[in-house]
Amino acid sequence: MADREQPPRSQLQQLRLLASNVRRAVSLAWRFERGLTTRYVVASLAGALLPVAIAYVGKRIVDAVVASIADPAHPTEAAFRWVATELGLMLLSYVSGQALGYYGQLLRARLALHVDQLIFDKALRLSVKHFEDAEFMDMLERARRESGWRPVEMITHGLRLGRSVVTLTGYAVLLAQFSGWAVLALAFAGLPFLAEARYASEQHRIHQRRTARERQAYYLQQLLTSDFYVKEVKLFALGPEFLRRHRALHEEFYAEDRDFAFRRGAAVTLLGAISTGVFYGIYLVVVGATVTGSISLGDMTLYLTVFRQGQDAFQSAMSSIARAWEDNLYMNNLFEYLALEEDDVVGAELGALPDSALQEAPALHFEGVSFDYPGSERPALADIDLHIAPGETVALVGPNGAGKTTLVKLLAGLYPLDRGTIRIGDEDIASMDRGELRQRVGVLFQDFVHYHFSAAENVGLGWLPSLDDRAAIESAAEDAGAARIVESLPQGYDTKLGRWFGGEQLSIGQWQRMALARAFMRRSKVLVLDEPTAAIDAEGEHEIFQRFGELKRDATCILITHRFSTVRMADRIVVLDQGRIVEEGTHAELMARGGLYARMFDLQAEGYREAGA
Numbered sequence: 001m002a003d004r005e006q007p008p009r010s011q012l013q014q015l016r017l018l019a020s021n022v023r024r025a026v027s028l029a030w031r032f033e034r035g036l037t038t039r040y041v042v043a044s045l046a047g048a049l050l051p052v053a054i055a056y057v058g059k060r061i062v063d064a065v066v067a068s069i070a071d072p073a074h075p076t077e078a079a080f081r082w083v084a085t086e087l088g089l090m091l092l093s094y095v096s097g098q099a100l101g102y103y104g105q106l107l108r109a110r111l112a113l114h115v116d117q118l119i120f121d122k123a124l125r126l127s128v129k130h131f132e133d134a135e136f137m138d139m140l141e142r143a144r145r146e147s148g149w150r151p152v153e154m155i156t157h158g159l160r161l162g163r164s165v166v167t168l169t170g171y172a173v174l175l176a177q178f179s180g181w182a183v184l185a186l187a188f189a190g191l192p193f194l195a196e197a198r199y200a201s202e203q204h205r206i207h208q209r210r211t212a213r214e215r216q217a218y219y220l221q222q223l224l225t226s227d228f229y230v231k232e233v234k235l236f237a238l239g240p241e242f243l244r245r246h247r248a249l250h251e252e253f254y255a256e257d258r259d260f261a262f263r264r265g266a267a268v269t270l271l272g273a274i275s276t277g278v279f280y281g282i283y284l285v286v287v288g289a290t291v292t293g294s295i296s297l298g299d300m301t302l303y304l305t306v307f308r309q310g311q312d313a314f315q316s317a318m319s320s321i322a323r324a325w326e327d328n329l330y331m332n333n334l335f336e337y338l339a340l341e342e343d344d345v346v347g348a349e350l351g352a353l354p355d356s357a358l359q360e361a362p363a364l365h366f367e368g369v370s371f372d373y374p375g376s377e378r379p380a381l382a383d384i385d386l387h388i389a390p391g392e393t394v395a396l397v398g399p400n401g402a403g404k405t406t407l408v409k410l411l412a413g414l415y416p417l418d419r420g421t422i423r424i425g426d427e428d429i430a431s432m433d434r435g436e437l438r439q440r441v442g443v444l445f446q447d448f449v450h451y452h453f454s455a456a457e458n459v460g461l462g463w464l465p466s467l468d469d470r471a472a473i474e475s476a477a478e479d480a481g482a483a484r485i486v487e488s489l490p491q492g493y494d495t496k497l498g499r500w501f502g503g504e505q506l507s508i509g510q511w512q513r514m515a516l517a518r519a520f521m522r523r524s525k526v527l528v529l530d531e532p533t534a535a536i537d538a539e540g541e542h543e544i545f546q547r548f549g550e551l552k553r554d555a556t557c558i559l560i561t562h563r564f565s566t567v568r569m570a571d572r573i574v575v576l577d578q579g580r581i582v583e584e585g586t587h588a589e590l591m592a593r594g595g596l597y598a599r600m601f602d603l604q605a606e607g608y609r610e611a612g613a
Contacts, residue, residue, distance in 0.1 A: 021331045022324065025154040032114040033107055037155075040103040044160070046096040050089055055305050057086045062301045108152040115151055118338060119144055125342040128414040133374060138211040142330075143337035150334070154327040161324065199264040200326035206256055213249055220246040227499055343416050346435035361525045361556040362425035362440070364388040364411070369420035371406060380406045381579045384420070393557040395570035397597065402576040404560045405445070408528050411558075413437045424526065442522030446531035446560075448515035450506075452498035455486050458514045459493075462521030472521065480517035485510050530560040564601045573597065 029037045064079035123140070130136045220242050223229045233239055290300040369384040381403045388394050396404040409415050411422055413434050422429045429437055442462070451458050459476050460467040473493065477483045489495035489504055496503030497514070506514070519529065559570055567573055568587050575583035575590070575597045583595050590597040 021328045021335060022154060022158055024335060025151040025331060026158070028114065028151050029107065029111055029155050033110050036103055036107045036110060040100070040107050040155075043096050043100040043103055047093070047100055050093040050096060054086060054089045054093065057082055057089060058305060059301060061086065062297055066297055104152070104156060107155075111152045115334065116144075119334070122338055122340070122342070125345050126340065127344040127416055128409065129374065129416070130340075134212065137215065139333070139337050141215055142208070142211055142333040150327045150330045154324055154331060157324040157327060199260070199267070200323075203260060203264075204326065204330065206260060210253065210256070213252070217246055217249045220249070344413070344434055346433065346438075359525070361391040361554055363390045363423075364526065364556060364558075365421070365423040366407070366411075367421045367423075369407070369410065369417065369422060371403075371410060371415065371418045379579050381410075384579075384581060386574060386581065388556055388558070390556055391554070392572065393559060393570045395559045395561065395567040395573045396576060397561065397564070397567060397573060397600070398576035398582075399600075401578075403579040404576055405530055407576075408443060408445075408530060408558060408560065411526075411528070412441050412443050440524055441526045441528065442519055442524035443528040444515055444519035444530060448512065448518075450498055450511050452500040452503060453496065454493065455489060455495050455497055455514070456493035458497055459517045459521055462518035463523060466521065473517075476520040477514075477517045479520045480513050482510075482513040482517040485513060525555045526557075527555045528558045528560075531562065564604050 026037075061079060061082045064082055068074050068076060068079055119140075223233060223242050224239060224246070233242065287300065290297060364387070366384050366386040369381055369386075370379055371381045372379050384403075384407065386394075396407070398404055406415070410417055411429070413429055413432075417430060424432075424437075424440055451461060453461075456470065456473050457467070459473045459482070460469070462476065463472075466472045470493065474483065477486055485506070486493055486495075497506060499505050516529075519527070559567070561567060571586075572584060573587060573590055574581055575595070577596055583590055583593065583597055585593070591601065
């Protein structure tokens with residue numbers, strides 16, 4: 001996959017974007033953590049004013065000491081008062097610094113949580129098609145990777161900049177008493193900023209370009225460490241090859257980072273050397289003025305302290321701008337992601353529908369339904385017209401890629417419909433709330449999820465309002481033939497499943513029974529089973545479909561299967577090929593017709609006969 005890079009923006013556009021993103025970041029902090037943000041700002045302001053006061057008090061100490069030495073009585077009261085004052089200010093500075101770190105850490109943790117919640121909530125409001133698009137996954141990865149802490153960093157650098165400006169203003173007032181040129185010389189401390197800003201933008205472009213490769217590296221990590229892949233990786237001895245690819249990617253990253261770090265380091269070092277040279281030039285001027293008696297020893301101490309700390313403050317201000325600039329580039333990833341148009345908004349809460357809406361099996365109507373996957377040259381579905389009567393069971397069969405599962409995903413609202421209409425009863429699903437729609441349609445996909453939760457939760461997640469209803473959970477498990485599996489577990493329904501958190505591992509067939517039980521938990525009157533017994537043995541399949549025959553009596557059902565031994569239980573069989581309906585009828589009618597269904601059935605039956613022979 002080629003890495004993608006956004007076109008560069010002009011400096012003016014970037015400055016406008018920086019201002020906009022700073023406002024957004026502050027708005028996030030104020031919206032979610034107003035109290036913490038206020039305390040953080042107060043501590044930051046205290047940290048900005050105290051250094052100026054401490055520098056001034058330092059001058060007064062030196063002057064008081066010099067005056068005491070010149071006085072024959074050598075009084076110490078004035079010097080001691082100023083020392084005590086500086087002690088108090090230093091203690092306040094220490095406390096404010098600790099408070100700033102404390103509140104900053106809390107704000108960073110809380111705001112990271114809130115931003116993660118925004119990212120995940122946005123993902124819930126986007127349709128499945130986005131997650132099958134590589135460009136979107138790159139965008140999501142960029143938003144997820146660093147945006148959890150960048151908002152706080154942007155606020156931190158903004159406050160640090162404000163703190164530095166306040167401190168610099170105080171220093172400039174003190175330094176101006178010596179020379180206006182000394183105030184201007186402080187600007188040379190900002191020379192390294194020019195390199196920082198220049199290379200911050202370049203570093204961002206580097207990370208943008210390699211997002212896809214970083215996702216590939218993470219995928220290789222999963223292949224090497226996940227229990228889902230470990231058997232095949234070991235069986236085919238794929239580990240060394242995947243490790244080689246993983247290392248090759250990171251060697252590329254290292255080479256890019258090494259070259260970048262060298263160029264940035266050289267530029268910052270050169271400009272920093274110039275800045276340091278200017279400081280020592282001013283140093284010589286101040287020392288010379290003190291030696292000639294133009295200024296007092298206290299003034300020399302003040303001006304040298306102010307100029308040194310002023311340089312540090314100026315560099316801190318410039319660094320804060322550079323860091324905020326860099327944060328802005330990454331924050332823009334988050335705000336671009338959050339600005340995506342939402343096409344899967346769920347309004348109705350699960351269980352909010354009235355019982356009347358879930359009591360009768362509805363008819364299903366597919367009229368002129370067409371759908372194209374992004375980037376695909378052939379339609380996944382083309383002009384599908386299909387009507388399923390209330391309570392009818394229809395089996396969808398056909399070759400792989402014929403469009404069977406796509407049709408079901410459109411029915412469940414997982415993809416936005418390109419063309420045509422799908423109605424449940426008299427309601428067009430395009431006008432239905434996504435939450436309401438999914439309460440009406442229960443689906444078990446062939447690529448079902450293994451939830452590493454308790455056995456009870458694995459079943460109860462099928463209908464969240466009944467998650468704690470043990471009787472309903474046990475009934476669904478019994479209907480799916482999963483009750484015996486649960487009974488054999490050490491803690492029954494309270495047993496954790498899966499190895500990730502130290503639970504009991506199940507076979508793929510047992511996992512499928514748990515998933516089937518989850519589907520049977522649904523109160524939906526439209527039930528869709530996509531290869532529901534693909535991993536279950538023949539005896540278990542027979543048992544399940546006997547139970548299914550009873551369960552489907554008060555529901556409209558769609559059954560997708562490649563096992564023709566199970567389709568006879570359907571009232572009607574619909575055959576799809578290359579996104580179109582090519583045949584439909586009963587098993588006997590389709591066999592008599594001698595078309596695609598008959599050929600597929602005969603091929604499967606021939607396989608069984610050969611196995612029997």
